[in-house]
Amino acid sequence: MLRTTKRPSQLKSNSPLRSLWPAMLLLVLATPAAVMAQWLNYPTPGIPRLASGAPDLKAPAPRTPDGKPDFSGMWFANVPSRDNCRTGDCIQEERMAREQINIGTKLPGGLPYTEWSKEQMKVRRANGGRDDPHTYCMPPNFPRAWTLPQYMRILQTPGLMVVLHEFNEAYREVHLDGRPLPKNPNPTWNGYSTGHWEGDTLVIETNGIRDDMWLDIQGSPVTESARITERLKRVNFGVMQIEIAVDDPKAYTKPWSVTIEMAVQVDTQMLGEICNDNEQDVKLYKK
């Protein structure tokens, strides 16, 4: 019983459903939530919408009361859903950021791995991914977490941004209160992040991440020596761009940066995913 409800943006202009969408929206609003499948179709309140009821993805980026761009909302990598599963019988949907496989996929020449990194990569490739911390249900470490196939929700206050991640129901804090980065911190999965504004761009600096982190499925390393800078820009209501700059002399011969794009997700909800609830893949890998 596949839910066949089409979003208005996906309806043909002459579709009778398009003209009925406002009425359908009202019907949904008037329907008790208890009869719905959680809140997977529940309309997100307070967002810009077109007359059709669809979100106005081209609307200006929202701002907080103090005039800063507001990144609050749910996000997923801005990759088009492929149509091969729309018409076929396949179960597998290829809705995936290319950077999930290789975070440097768009870099001419690829990532500038050091010899140490190349040795790490050789072992990781040979093991077919079984050593990937993500396979073992470890936390979704940023910046890799931006590319994973789960949703995120950003909560933004003047002094603190929190990124919630569906995978393992994890969180990340970005302090916006002017504090300095810690010196010689105890390494963690996400490290320690502070943010400051450069115009409408939120610049997040991170240090103190663990020495054995992966940036993608193919095993690109990032280590404790890394200083990571993420520059967040909300282009409009629908799109956020993130420039990820990595300066990690242990893993890379020179600093590099890539830009990824995130798409806002509305009329849906966060669905927690506790990986160790029923993980069965690790033992299937060749020993």
Added chain:
Amino acid sequence: MTTTNRTFHAVKYRLIPLSAFVVLCLALVPAAWAHHSQSEYDSRKKVEVEGTVSKVEWKSPHAWIHVTVTNDKGEKVNWRFELPSPNTLMRRGWTRDSLKIGDRIKVTGSPARNFPDIGIATTIKDSNGKALFTGVTEIYEPEAESGGAK
């Protein structure tokens, strides 16, 4: 490439030749819903079974279904197939009740490299031939504003 007429209870393997390069790529490329590389499955091989659902595991990180299949020797074999995450399936409109114990289904997929009777499902059809768990997540798709390397 054989497709036998044993449409009932048959277990069939089909080999599809692919270049080593493609095999490597497939081993490294996960499905959108995967939390792992999926190299534990041999995508060069195809498995197709028909049987009765004996268990549904609707849990993270991936749903699993168990299918009781009678093999060519007349023995009952319990196959287990990995599906996308329940969250991915729910976003397509499927629920934990979409498949029930006792339902007859036909599953195609790829087998695990190192373990028998385990596979990853690529299609599942009910006894009427209706495809289950298919579809895409209905989302609003903003136009890409830029991207690419800096």
